[in-house]
Amino acid sequence: MYKVFVNDSPIIFTSSQKKENNFPIYAFDDISFDDVLHKINNLKIDGINLYCTDLLRDWKIFCSHLNIIPAAGGLVVNQKKELLFIYRNNIWDLPKGWIEQGETKEIAAIREVEEECGISNLKLVKPIVTTYHIYYHKGINLKKTYWFLMKSENNKKLTPQTEEGITKVAFKKVSEINEILQNSYANIKLVYDNYQQG
Known part of the structure; x- marks a missing residue:
C-alpha cells in the first residue's frame, strides 16, 4: 500500500x-x-x-506524472522520552528537509534536524516510515520523505532556524502529543503512529 x-x-x-x-x-x-x-x-x-x-x-x-523531491527528517526522543517538534506557519511539525546532492538519506536527516533545531550529537536509531505528499511549486511535486528515529542527550538550549520560518523548537511530553497532533499534518500523525507501533 x-x-x-x-x-x-x-x-x-x-x-x-x-x-x-x-x-x-x-x-x-x-x-x-x-x-x-x-x-x-x-x-x-x-x-x-x-x-x-x-x-x-x-x-x-x-x-511518472510528478517531480519527485527526496527529503529526510527525524523523530527525536530525549532521555525523558519527550519528542522534538518544530513550530512553523502556526503548525507543529517535525524537522525535515531536502536531501542534497551526494548525501545519503541518513546524513540528510541528521543534518536537517540539527540545522532546524540547533541540536547536536544525534544518534540515528532506525528508519520509521516513508511519507508522500503532493505540493504545487513550478509544477506538481511529490515530496518523498524518509523518517528516522533518533536519540538525543542534548541538554543545551534549542535554537529554531528562523530563516526557515521556524519560530519554536521544543521537546514535548507524551501527555502533550495528542494536542500537538491536532494542529499538525496528516503525514506527521502517520510518522507518530508508526513510531508508537515500534
Missing part, C-alpha cells in the same frame, strides 16, 4: 479489495491522473482509494 497526501487528504493505492475506510474506490486503470487530483482538490472529499491490479506498476505510472 502507498498513501499520498494532498493537503491532508490521502490517496491510498492498494491491491486489497477489503474496504478499510469510507473513501470512494476507483480502479486505477479506469481513472486518469488529472481526475484523481481533481477529485481530491475540488470535490472536498476526505480521501480516495485506488484499487491496483499491479501495485508496483501502477505506483510507478502515478509517479
